[in-house]
Amino acid sequence: MSSSQHFSDWLVNAEQAARSGGDFVVAILERILQEASACDASDVHFQPGKYAVEIRFRLDGVLHKIGELPSEHAAQTAARLKVLANLLTYKTASPQEGRVRSNRVPNVLKEMRISTAPTLYGERVVVRFFSEENRFHYPDELGFSDDLLQNLLRTIRKNAGAILVTGPAGSGKTTTAYALLRELADRSETLRSIVTLEDPIEHALDRVAQIETPHQGELTLRDMIKYMMRQDPEVLFVGEIRDRETAEASLQAALTGHLLITTFHAGSAADAVGRLCEIGIEPFVLRSGVSCVLCQRLVRRLCECAETPKSREPLTLEIDREKFTLSAYRLPKGCPKCGGTGYRGRALIAESLPLNDDEVMRGVLDRRETSTLRNLAKQGGMIPISARAVSLMESGVTSPHEIRRVFGGN
Ligand SMILES: [Zn+2]
Incomplete structure (x- = not known):
């Protein structure tokens, strides 16, 4: 799994993607979700604060802060996650729930459930991963x-x-x-x-x-x-x-x-x-x-x-x-x-x-x-x-x- 000191690398890569014609938020979200899936996180939190959106992974039941996105990207981050789950992007004042199909985000083979809620500093988004197969069968x-x-x-x-x-x-x-x-x-x-x-x-x-x-x-x-x-x-x-x-x-x-x-x-x-x-x-x-x-x-x-x-x-x-x-x-x-x-x-x-x-x-x-x-x-x-x-x-x-x-x- 990648710890917070790698988060700065993810940001650099997303900025590079933006310079070569891509979109910063799309790129960084893709990276966050890929890394979360790769290290078997059960949930990812996008927690908006006064100055930044805190990114947290839940690993083996415990929440870890992974990094921060400047709050100038807060609204677009929430909107992008809603697009992935086919939710209404303009609807920001009430909670929404939706699913993101497997491989909708490249290399994320698990299905995700997204839920949003309006908070003081913007929409809080929680992504929950569904493993396609429960690892423990019997x-x-x-x-x-x-x-x-x-x-x-x-x-x-x-x-x-x-x-x-x-x-x-x-x-x-x-x-x-x-x-x-x-x-x-x-x-x-x-x-x-x-x-x-x-x-x-x-x-x-x-x-x-x-x-x-x-x-x-x-x-x-x-x-x-x-x-x-x-x-x-x-x-x-x-x-x-x-x-x-x-x-x-x-x-x-x-x-x-x-x-x-x-x-x-x-x-x-x-x-x-x-x-x-x-x-x-x-x-x-x-x-x-x-x-x-x-x-x-x-x-x-x-x-x-x-x-x-x-x-x-x-x-x-x-x-x-x-x-x-x-x-x-x-x-x-x-x-x-x-x-x-x-x-x-x-x-x-x-x-x-x-x-x-x-x-x-x-x-x-x-x-x-x-x-x-x-x-x-x-x-x-x-x-x-x-x-x-x-x-x-x-x-x-x-x-x-x-x-x-x-x-x-x-
Ligand atoms: Zn160790």
Whole structure:
């Protein structure tokens, strides 16, 4: 990837292109999008400020400033991006959304989604890349530990019950859900009827009936779930549970002989159960309807340039309000290969609530606090995500800095 010191080279090249009859903004945008695509950025931000438009790339989940364009080019930059997505260039006072087809920008083979919004200093444009193929197809390619993987594969073979894939924003929940659906669609011994309700549909899946949740009209997600029940589904994927109505309708499906896969925003597996109770789901519904509560995070992997700290003192850090002392760890450094960030790629860590454990189930039914549930789960054999994080640091896969960033501890 190219770091900010290369941005000045991109500018020089664009100026040269302009002198030989081209257009500066067209040339620099082409370069920015090509570089972003080449280094696998997920998003590019064109953030207008008082004096300049800041260009940022999101790499492995983290935003990096790449460079600045003088604000004299701000309006034309936004206009050019809108042209690429067939949006109305004169419409600058309200948000717009559009898609840019693969290869519309030379050498950018990924499809892009562009969204604009009016801000104090002009239009802010965010470009999101769609990889034409999700890189991780099946659950065994996601990086789950073997115990969690086997548990997931066992659970999706069942004919009923819910699999809740939980975690904070950006923790890869959708990728996991898609991988489970692909496993069911492509690798089941018998043909299964799979229906999804998504907002939006992120990837097309073979042998799966994917339905985008309607935004207009009277139909709610809950209504849609009810309609889908008449479509003779065996497996139902509900993109995300956000409220009581959706949770109830989805879990009802899981209780009546359908395998349900859904995602839910939560900080830990125990927290997910607590939050479902909070929004009004009865504990006995969770007991009978839920087969698996997975919670996951993505952490950046250290690049091979990482170094071992000179000081041999053990490091203490807190994850999920629990203190750990590291016997060994490595620190990010930065090299041309990782664009100076010190990281390349991401690793997945996860935990799964042992719902077959009597004590854990009693804790759920008694509406015990999240911290109590977590302790019961650990006694019941759950390897908490914090312990998985510690082993990733000790084996040098990721750094204490990254774990602090992801878990927000001290
Ligand atoms: Zn490096």
